[in-house]
Amino acid sequence: MQQLEQDIRAALSAAIQQVFGVTVAADQLVIQPTRKEFAGSFTLVTFSLTKALGKGPEQIGQALGEWLTGHEVRISGFNVVKGFLNLEVADREWLRLFQGLVQQPEGTPVPTGGPQDVVVEYSSPNTNKPLHLGHLRNNFLGYSVAEILKATGATVSKVNLVNDRGIHICKSMLGYQQFGHAETPESDNIKGDHLVGKYYVLFEKHYREQVAQLVAEGVAEDTAKASAPLMLEARDMLQKWEAGDEEVVSLWRQMNGWVYEGHNATYAAIGVDFDKFYYESGTYLLGKERVQEGLDRGLFYRKEDGSTWVDLAAEGLDQKILLRSDGTSVYLTQDLGTAELKYADFHYDSSIYVIADEQNYHMQVLQATLQKLGKPYAAAIHHLSYGMVDLPTGKMKTREGTVVDADELVREVIEAAKVETLKKGKIEGLSEEELAQLFHTLGLGALKYYLLKVDPKKRMLFNPEESVQLQGDTGPFVQYTYARTASLRRKAQQMGIDEKAEFLSLGELQKAEREMIEELARYANVVTEAARTFSPAIVAQYAYDLAKAYNRFYAEVQVLQEPDEAKRAFRVALSVQTGRAIKASMKLLGIAVPERM
RNA sequence: GGUUGUAUAGCUCAAUUGGAUAGAGCAUCUGACUACGAAUCAGAAGGUUUAAGGUUCGACUCCUUAUACGACCA
Numbered sequence: 200m201q202q203l204e205q206d207i208r209a210a211l212s213a214a215i216q217q218v219f220g221v222t223v224a225a226d227q228l229v230i231q232p233t234r235k236e237f238a239g240s241f242t243l244v245t246f247s248l249t250k251a252l253g254k255g256p257e258q259i260g261q262a263l264g265e266w267l268t269g270h271e272v273r274i275s276g277f278n279v280v281k282g283f284l285n286l287e288v289a290d291r292e293w294l295r296l297f298q299g300l301v302q303q304p305e306g307t308p309v310p311t312g313g314p315q316d317v318v319v320e321y322s323s324p325n326t327n328k329p330l331h332l333g334h335l336r337n338n339f340l341g342y343s344v345a346e347i348l349k350a351t352g353a354t355v356s357k358v359n360l361v362n363d364r365g366i367h368i369c370k371s372m373l374g375y376q377q378f379g380h381a382e383t384p385e386s387d388n389i390k391g392d393h394l395v396g397k398y399y400v401l402f403e404k405h406y407r408e409q410v411a412q413l414v415a416e417g418v419a420e421d422t423a424k425a426s427a428p429l430m431l432e433a434r435d436m437l438q439k440w441e442a443g444d445e446e447v448v449s450l451w452r453q454m455n456g457w458v459y460e461g462h463n464a465t466y467a468a469i470g471v472d473f474d475k476f477y478y479e480s481g482t483y484l485l486g487k488e489r490v491q492e493g494l495d496r497g498l499f500y501r502k503e504d505g506s507t508w509v510d511l512a513a514e515g516l517d518q519k520i521l522l523r524s525d526g527t528s529v530y531l532t533q534d535l536g537t538a539e540l541k542y543a544d545f546h547y548d549s550s551i552y553v554i555a556d557e558q559n560y561h562m563q564v565l566q567a568t569l570q571k572l573g574k575p576y577a578a579a580i581h582h583l584s585y586g587m588v589d590l591p592t593g594k595m596k597t598r599e600g601t602v603v604d605a606d607e608l609v610r611e612v613i614e615a616a617k618v619e620t621l622k623k624g625k626i627e628g629l630s631e632e633e634l635a636q637l638f639h640t641l642g643l644g645a646l647k648y649y650l651l652k653v654d655p656k657k658r659m660l661f662n663p664e665e666s667v668q669l670q671g672d673t674g675p676f677v678q679y680t681y682a683r684t685a686s687l688r689r690k691a692q693q694m695g696i697d698e699k700a701e702f703l704s705l706g707e708l709q710k711a712e713r714e715m716i717e718e719l720a721r722y723a724n725v726v727t728e729a730a731r732t733f734s735p736a737i738v739a740q741y742a743y744d745l746a747k748a749y750n751r752f753y754a755e756v757q758v759l760q761e762p763d764e765a766k767r768a769f770r771v772a773l774s775v776q777t778g779r780a781i782k783a784s785m786k787l788l789g790i791a792v793p794e795r796m
Numbered sequence: 797g798g799u800u801g802u803a804u805a806g807c808u809c810a811a812u813u814g815g816a817u818a819g820a821g822c823a824u825c826u827g828a829c830u831a832c833g834a835a836u837c838a839g840a841a842g843g844u845u846u847a848a849g850g851u852u853c854g855a856c857u858c859c860u861u862a863u864a865c866g867a868c869c870a
Contacts, residue, residue, distance in 0.1 A: 231812060244815055246853060256853085282853080283816060515799095517869065556801075560868050586802090587867085594866090623835065641835095653809065658801090658866075660808065662822095669835050671821040672809080679835045686833060728812080740810070743820085754828090754837040761832095796835080 200720035201727075203296065204230060206273070207241055207286065214266040219252045238278055239285030240717060246282040256282035290708045293716045298702060300719055301776055305783070308352030309726040314549035314579075317355045318541055319345045321553035322471070326363045326458040327371040328396035330465050332588050332595065332603035332661060333555070336650045340585055341553040342471045342789045343651060343735035350787060351730045356545050359473040360537055363455055364480040369436040371395050372450055373429065374402030384457050390464065390606065391457025400597070405429060441527065468609055469643065470789055477540060479533045486536030487528055489572060490521045498571050514567045516560075521568075534565050535572075542576040549579050551733065556584040556656070583733050586658030588650075603661070613642035615667035616675070626795060637793055641675050642667075644790045648674030651788050652739040672743055674790055677781060680746035681792040683753065684778030690759060691771040698775050700768040711752040715773055718748045719780050726787070735788055742784040749777045 208225035215223050229244040243263065245256040252259055257279055264277035264284050275289035321341020324330060330338075345355045375398040384391040406429045413423035424430065439447040466472065490507055493499040499509045499521060507522040521532055541550060552562060562582040569577035588595070595602045617638040620626060626634065649666045653659040669675035691698065708716075721741065729737040758774060761767040782792050 229815075231815075234816065236817080242816085246815070249853075281816065517799095519869095555867095557867055559800075589866095619835075623833095625833070625835095656801090657809090662808070665808070665822070668822080671835095673821085673835085675835060676821095679833080683833055683836085690832065724812090736810090740820095747820090750836055751838095753832085757832070759832045796833095 200296065200717075201723055203273070203288070203292070203720075204241065207271075210267060210271045210274070211243060211263060214263045214270070215248070215252070218262050218266050219254070221252055223248065223251060233285045237280060237283075237285050238276070239287045241286045241288070243284040243286070244282060245284055260284035290706070290713065291703065293708060293713055293720075294702050294705055296720050297716045297773070297776070300722075301699065301772060305779065309350055309723045311351045311727045311730055313348070313351055313353065313730055314547075315353050316545065316547045317345075317348050317353050317549045317551065318358055318545050318547045319348070319355060319551045319553065320358045320360055320541070321345075322466075322473070323360045323362060323554070324462060325367060326361060326395070326455045327367050327399045329390065329392040329461060330605040332605065332608060335469065335605050335608070335646070336585060336588050336659075337553055337555070338466075338469060338471045339647050339650050339789060340583070340655055340735060343738070343787060344551065344553065344583065344733050346787045346789060347726065347729045347733075347735065347738065350726050356474045356547075357472065358475045358477060358541065360477045360482075361459075361479065363478045364440070364483070366433055366437050367399070368451070368455075369433045369440065370402045370406075371399035372447070372454055373433050373436055374398030374400075374405075375454065376450070378402075378405070384460070390461040391459075392461025392465070393606075395454050395458050395461075402429065402433075403597070437527075465605055465609075468606070470791075475544065477537055479537070482536035482540055483528045483533035484536070485539060486532040486534065487522065489535045489539065490528075490532060493521075493568075493572055509564075509568050509571065511564060511567045511571070514570075516564055516567055519564050519568070530561070531565060531568065535568065538565070538569060538576065538580070539574070542574075547576070547579060549581060550576065551581050551583050553583045553585070556586055556658075558582075559584055581733075583655065585655040588659055588661050591660065591662055603663075609643070609646070611663075612646045612667050613638050616641035616645060616669075619669055620796060629795070637796060640791045640793050641669075641678060641796060644674035644678050644785075644792075645669065646674075647788055647790050648677070648739060651735040652743075654736045655734055674785075675796075677742045677746045677785060678790075678792050679796060680749055681778055681781045681785070682794065682796045684749070684774045684781070685794045687758060687771070687774050688778065691774075694759065696759075696768050696771050698768065698772045700765070700772070702765075702769050702772065705765060705769055709756055711748075711755040712770070712773065715748050715752050715777065718745050719776055722780055722783070725784075729787070738784055738787045742781060742788070745777060745781050745784065749774070749781075 205225070208228055208230060211228055212223055212225040215221055229247050231242050231244065233239040233242045243260070245259040245263075248259050249256055260279035260283065264279060264286070267274045267286065268277060273289050273292040274286050276287040278285050319341055322334065322338050324334060341357065345357050348355045375395070378401045379398055382394070384394050387394065406427055409427040409429055410420070410423045413427060414420055418426070436447055440451060490499065493509065494501070494507060499507055501507055504524040505526075506520055506524040508518050508520055510518050512518070519531065520529060522528060538550070541547070554562065559582070562584070566577055566580050569580070590601060590603065592601060620638060620641060626637065629637065645667055652672065669679075688698070725737060725741040729735065752773070756770065758767065758770040761770060785792050
């Protein structure tokens with residue numbers, strides 16, 4: 200398709216030269232897909248040529264259309280509507296294109312000229328609580344973008360930067376010490392991340408009570424927050440941690456271990472993985488060294504209180520603190536260290552950070568600071584900024600207990616898929632294990648598709664009822680369509696139909712067939728665009744379009760009942776190829792497709 | 797206060813980056829299973845693209861101002 204469009208551009212450019220004696224570069228022509236209501240596949244917008252050619256838009260369209268049908272065999276017809284020249288591509292050309300797709304081995308990369316060595320950092324959880332709905336959008340996005348970039352032929356490394364240190368981690372540790380009873384995930388049969396999260400919440404609860412108490416006694420709120428006993432203890436614990444206090448570090452290890460186990464179980468359930476883990480406890484010291492380097496080279500400066508700052512006013516940003524007056528590090532400090540480690544490990548030409556848009560400013564500061572330090576890898580940093588997930592009731596808030604837990608949500612979508620699938624009753628003969636697998640595939644398919652179909656940049660609304668729906672623009676709709684093609688293929692094989700027959704001499708195509716080929720041929724464009732914009736939403740939209748087009752095709756033409764042998768084989772091949780394309784597209788979203796459902 | 801993002805059908809989202817009569821799904825209504833999977837298909841209805849100006853052959857898209865909601869930085 201990309202090739203065909205280029206050829207048409209070149210032919211149009213030649214036509215303009217021949218007919219009007221004017222040179223217009225092929226890539227300057229405005230070409231777009233023809234709208235459904237008109238005949239044709241490619242449309243030249245002739246408005247933009249009127250000045251250069253000194254003619255009216257209809258006149259230009261008519262002249263170019265006539266020349267092209269006379270000189271380019273692949274163009275079989277044309278029509279002109281106002282400033283639009285609609286070009287019809289010959290059926291033989293569509294069949295040739297289709298033949299090419301059928302013969303292409305699975306997983307053939309789509310070269311885009313984009314980066315070749317990419318690091319995608321995503322997930323990046325705190326080790327004081329379980330994953331929630333917001334993390335799910337992040338994880339699905341990160342995984343999917345990595346898959347999309349792989350499809351362009353790039354080498355992609357997925358990394359997870361674990362936020363395993365800092366005051367918030369101390370809070371859950373302190374909560375456990377003070378309000379816990381030495382329980383373990385085993386003793387209470389609870390996932391480790393949930394156990395730790397419970398004590399983080401308990402800490403916050405008691406801490407708020409202390410603050411409220413102080414405020415009631417007449418203390419100013421800010422002072423109360425800073426001087427509540429629990430906060431003082433947490434700070435004390437953080438200092439002990441930084442000093443390597445044995446008892447504190449050992450508790451830290453134990454509780455983080457529980458969280459890792461819990462998070463890993465969630466990762467396994469949602470089907471995401473990582474090539475490498477980084478831990479902030481392992482990068483903040485390197486970050487401090489970089490701050491010192493900047494200080495030595497006069498790029499950063501110290502204030503009277505001993506804190507270290509970088510001045511990014513020249514870059515349109517503010518002054519930003521790098522080290523506190525007591526010498527402890529801030530987020531930015533450790534991010535400097537992590538960036539350096541990642542580059543040392545992977546020598547990337549593109550480094551993607553999947554982080555919510557609330558950190559837009561922070562990411563600008565990080566990149567500008569690295570640039571100030573003259574780090575060669577700074578320019579390759581790209582912040583894949585995505586919008587937060589809202590609930591019908593508003594924002595998710597820990598305080599108000601409105602946070603949607605990831606593990607629970609996954610259980611719910613699987614259960615919903617199970618209920619609906621059993622209701623349909625089309626799955627006899629599957630074993631218990633196969634059924635469990637199927638419900639998982641469908642439940643996660645619904646959830647992933649729901650979270651990925653929205654433009655990542657945009658804030659989105661999570662509606663629990665809609666997220667488990669199976670009809671319309673949903674993951675299971677696409678999965679269902681795949682299962683249809685698979686079912687049809689099984690029957691065709693039983694009938695001995697050759698799905699790899701020769702189709703070039705088939706003659707005229709039906710509208711539904713032609714549209715199906717056009718959709719299939721778009722795949723490379725879709726991958727290119729999705730990779731360029733880091734947008735799984737484009738792939739989701741495409742998977743939906745494929746499914747929609749196939750179901751229309753399926754309703755309009757007969758496949759196995761078609762009496763003409765050549766046509767029958769062609770339609771089977773079209774179905775098989777559609778199945779392949781759906782499977783490949785869904786794979787880019789991290790979604791599996793079932794053979795039956 | 798400063799910076800910044802968003803605003804499209806009742807609801808959730810699209811719109812090939814300035815092109816044709818702004819498209820889908822959900823919800824509502826109508827039709828299609830003794831044809832290959834009805835988790836489907838066909839159709840109806842639903843819009844002053846937040847408001848007001850501007851730029852041009854042409855604006856949901858670009859510019860200005862205002863309003864609403866969000867985020868970040870003090």
